[in-house]
Amino acid sequence: MSCPLHPKRLFLCLLISLAFFVVDPSSQHLEVKKKQMREKVREMFYHAYDNYMTYAFPHDELKPLTKSFTDSLSELGNLKLEHLPTDYNGSAVTLVESLSSLAILGNSTEFEKGILWLSENLTFDIDARVNLFECNIRVLGGLISAHLLASDPTNRLIQGSYNNQLLRLAEDLGKRFLPAFETPTGLPYAWINLKNGVMENETTETSTSGCGSLILEMGSLSRLTGDPRFESAALRALRQLWRMRSSLDLLGTTLDVVTGEWIEYSSSIGAGVDSFYEYLLKAYILFGKEDYWRMFRSAYMASQKYFRHGPWYHEANMWSGKPTYWQLTSLQAFWPGLQVLVGDIAAANSSHREFFHVWEKFGVLPERYLLDHQIIHPTMKYYPLRPELAESTFYLYQATKDPWYLDVGETIVKSLNLYTKVPGGFASVRDVTTMQLEDHQHSFFLAETCKYLYLLFDDSFVAKRNYIFTTEGHPIQVVRSWHEKLPENYFSGNWTLSKSGAWESRASALSLQVCPSIALNSRRPEQHRESACHVPDVQINHKCWSNKECGVDATTCRLRTCSGVGYCGLWNPL
Secondary structure, X not given: OEOOOOOOHHHHHHHHHHOOOOXXXXXXXXXXXXXXXXXXXXXXXXXXXXXXXXXXXXXXXXXXXXXXXXXXXXXXXXXXXXXXXXXXXXXXXXXXXXXXXXXXXXXXXXXXXXXXXXXXXXXXXXXXXXXXXXXXHHHHHHHHHHHHHHHOXXXXXXXXXXXXXXXXXXXXXXXXXHHHHOOOOOOOOOEEEOOOXXXXXXXXXXXXXXXXXXXXXXXXXXXXXXXXXXXXXXXXXXXXXXHOOOOOOOOOXXXXXXXXXXXXXXXXXXXXXHHHHHHHHHHHHHHOOHHHHHHHHHHHHHHHHHOEEOOEEOOEEOOOOOEOOOEEEHHHHHHHHHXXXXXXXXXXXXXXXHHHHHHHHHOOOOOEEEOOOOEEOXXXXXXXXXXXXXXXXXXHHHHHXXXXXXXXXXXXXXXXXXXXEEOOEEOEEEXXXXXXXXXXXXXXXXXXXXXXXXXXXXXXHXXXXXXXXOOOOOEEEOOHHHOOOOOOOOOOOXXXXXXXXXXXXXXXXXXXXXXXXXXXXXXXXXXXXXXXXXXXXXXXXXXXXXXXXXXXXXXXXXXXXXXXXXXXXXXXXX
């Protein structure tokens, strides 16, 4: 059974070998419920989108309580309307972010109208200081994704002619990013002026996510334009960041791009670091470069060793590995979705259930929750309509087809409509203990939150193509022509070897793009492949005191357990 490597089917293949419970998704009751919920999410999207187009377009984002706008991605957001530059026509960030969602919802008319407006009106030649990371994932990623969707004739989204207008805009924006990378370390400044480059006395502080989560968009831009500068700049920054890791394979949260010194030593899977992990794995899926997988595996194993405490993940000092902050941050809710892509389903399910428990406790997910005291962080009680829990719910349902995840999605939809829906759109929650609202509808509500909820109940879009989703929820199709030659050799560990003549080769399901266990060569049945979900035992000699010291079997993807005499193995029958 062949299995293309992409973030939807890889874990489905893993689950075949894991022999997870399978619930019949074709039951009439389940399908009726999914259709009903899909339409509710569709209504949510258009309530948010139509109000943005009415009251905020072409500016960045909607203020739903006052039915006005904000230009939140740049310093223009601090200026009043009469003080905006005369050449400023608006960057329409929410429109850019909404294009891929419109495509997934099948609205070709609005999708084409959006492209036409952007091609005729959008310009980046403005004196505006923007955040490189946010502009990259929201605007550059949105333009690239929409370009790919528009240029694929099988999508039937364009009735007229499309002449790569969005790609030209993306290329112009990408070129304006390049001066940010002109530092002694190759790590980019966090802020860049779109017209004038790096400003005098610009801050040299940035985050791990800020300089380590650019490769998907800039790598895609290079593949589409043939200009290698974008991918080279992002890859140089990523490699430099990896060289700065501690001996424990941990990275801090903030650093200086000029000196290359760490500023904040606390390491985590949350804010400031989160998408670094995500982009290592997804860059491997999209581009096939072995370096990405090696970096990801080392970083992932370190996170399991130093952050994980049961289903929770605390923060730790990057140099010592000792815990620093025992807190849940809402951005961490993306982690179960990433674990699904790796095949670590049991751990993903465990963490996801804890996040959902916090959601149920408060009605939405607070920005920070103190694990050691079981209370909300006193100054971070807000919920800005974040998508991460919906995202992980979508991935876990794709992996297990357990209808419980549909119930989770339904709960999220009900909460959003009950607490955040207002006549002018959907408002962020300022305080989850009182449900006091804040006058801001972030563009990612349309780009991600509504999108993942819609895909949870209707996955027909992803069933047609192999996609990865950027950290902002923009789909990029996985195509063979973008892949480098896939390597034969992978990491060391408790290997499953396959004999070929007089030599042994170490091959994994991940490198061969096949499902584990069941993908044996019919002419050579003795040849077992190592699966992507393999986690080695803690001890090389496989000795153990408890099940926690045992990993996941390399061939069957089953959890190994500790025997009565202290050895890891597949002791439990299926």
